[in-house]
Amino acid sequence: MGYNTVIFEKENNIAVITLNKPKSMNSISNELMSELNSVLDLIAADNEIAVVILTGSEKVFAAGADIKEIGQINTPVKAHVFVETIQSLFNKLERLPQPVIAAVSGLALGGGCEMCMSCDIRIAADNALFGQPEIKIGVIPGAGGTQRLPRLVGVGRAKELLYTGDPIKAEEAYRIGLVNKVVPLASLMDEARALASKIAKQPGYALKTTKIVVNDGINMDLRSANAYESRSFEQLFATEDQQEGMKAFIEKRKAVFTGK
Known part of the structure; x- marks a missing residue:
C-alpha cells in the first residue's frame, strides 16, 4: 500500500x-x-x-x-x-x-x-x-x-x-x-x-505484557498496580517462552524464543 x-x-x-x-x-x-x-x-x-x-x-x-x-x-x-x-x-x-x-x-x-x-x-x-x-x-x-x-x-x-x-x-x-x-x-x-x-530478541509475549503492565499500572494506585503486576507475572508461566527461558538458564545455554 x-x-x-x-x-x-x-x-x-x-x-x-x-x-x-x-x-x-x-x-x-x-x-x-x-x-x-x-x-x-x-x-x-x-x-x-x-x-x-x-x-x-x-x-x-x-x-x-x-x-x-x-x-x-x-x-x-x-x-x-x-x-x-x-x-x-x-x-x-x-x-x-x-x-x-x-x-x-x-x-x-x-x-x-x-x-x-x-x-x-x-x-x-x-x-x-x-x-x-x-x-x-x-x-x-x-x-x-x-x-x-x-x-x-x-x-x-x-x-x-x-x-x-x-x-x-x-x-x-x-x-x-x-x-x-x-x-x-x-x-x-x-x-x-x-x-x-x-x-x-526478547520473548514476545513477555515483552508485550511488560508494556501493558507499565502503561496501565502508572495510572493506578501502588497497591492495585502491584496486584496487577502479580497476576500478569503468574500468567506468563503458561507460556512456552517462559519454560524455554528457565530451561535455558538452568542448562547454561542461549534461549530460543518463539513468542508463544
Missing part, C-alpha cells in the same frame, strides 16, 4: 515508519493522521513485527500541527473534532502492542513533541530540539502534552516548559529525562536499529 505522508518499511521483525512531508516540515495534517492510523493498524495485526521505529528527516521530526488546517478551526466544536482525532491517534501509538522507539532529529515541537512522548523510548540526535510552544499562540497542548510531559520529567520542569513555550536542546532533554539517549546525527538510525534488534 502506498502513502503520501509516511513511508512504511519492514526490515525482518522491525518496522520503520518515516514521516514524509518535507515541504511542510512533517506537519501533522488530517492526511498524515489518517495514514499513520492505517499503518499502526497494520503493525498491530502483524505478529512478525516485534519492535517499531518512528522517525522523520534529519532536519525535522515533526514541527507540530498543520497550520493551514489549524487556521480553519474557529469554534470549540471544530477544535473538539481535531483534538479527538489527534489524541485517539497518539493513544493508539502509545498502546501499540509492540514497543515503539522514536528516533528524533531536528525539530520536535508541539504535536511533534507530543508524538514522540507517546512512544516508549526516545533516542535523540544531537541536533534535536523539543518544545511545547502552544502557549505563545494562546492555546495549550491538545494531544497529551500537559499530561505525558509531567509524567516524564516531573511537574515543576514540565510547567516551566509549558508556561514559557521555550524549546530545549537534546542534551537538556536528556538531562531532565525527556529522552533516553543523545547520539550524533549520523548514527541516529544505527543506534535506533541496534536497540530495536536487542529488544526484538
Whole structure:
C-alpha cells in the first residue's frame, strides 16, 4: 500500500515508519493522521513485527500541527473534532502492542513533541530540539502534552516548559529525562536499529505484557498496580517462552524464543 505522508518499511521483525512531508516540515495534517492510523493498524495485526521505529528527516521530526488546517478551526466544536482525532491517534501509538522507539532529529515541537512522548523510548540526535510552544499562540497542548510531559520529567520542569513555550536542546532533554539517549546525527538510525534488534530478541509475549503492565499500572494506585503486576507475572508461566527461558538458564545455554 502506498502513502503520501509516511513511508512504511519492514526490515525482518522491525518496522520503520518515516514521516514524509518535507515541504511542510512533517506537519501533522488530517492526511498524515489518517495514514499513520492505517499503518499502526497494520503493525498491530502483524505478529512478525516485534519492535517499531518512528522517525522523520534529519532536519525535522515533526514541527507540530498543520497550520493551514489549524487556521480553519474557529469554534470549540471544530477544535473538539481535531483534538479527538489527534489524541485517539497518539493513544493508539502509545498502546501499540509492540514497543515503539522514536528516533528524533531536528525539530520536535508541539504535536511533534507530543508524538514522540507517546512512544516508549526516545533516542535523540544531537541536533534535536523539543518544545511545547502552544502557549505563545494562546492555546495549550491538545494531544497529551500537559499530561505525558509531567509524567516524564516531573511537574515543576514540565510547567516551566509549558508556561514559557521555550524549546530545549537534546542534551537538556536528556538531562531532565525527556529522552533516553543523545547520539550524533549520523548514527541516529544505527543506534535506533541496534536497540530495536536487542529488544526484538526478547520473548514476545513477555515483552508485550511488560508494556501493558507499565502503561496501565502508572495510572493506578501502588497497591492495585502491584496486584496487577502479580497476576500478569503468574500468567506468563503458561507460556512456552517462559519454560524455554528457565530451561535455558538452568542448562547454561542461549534461549530460543518463539513468542508463544
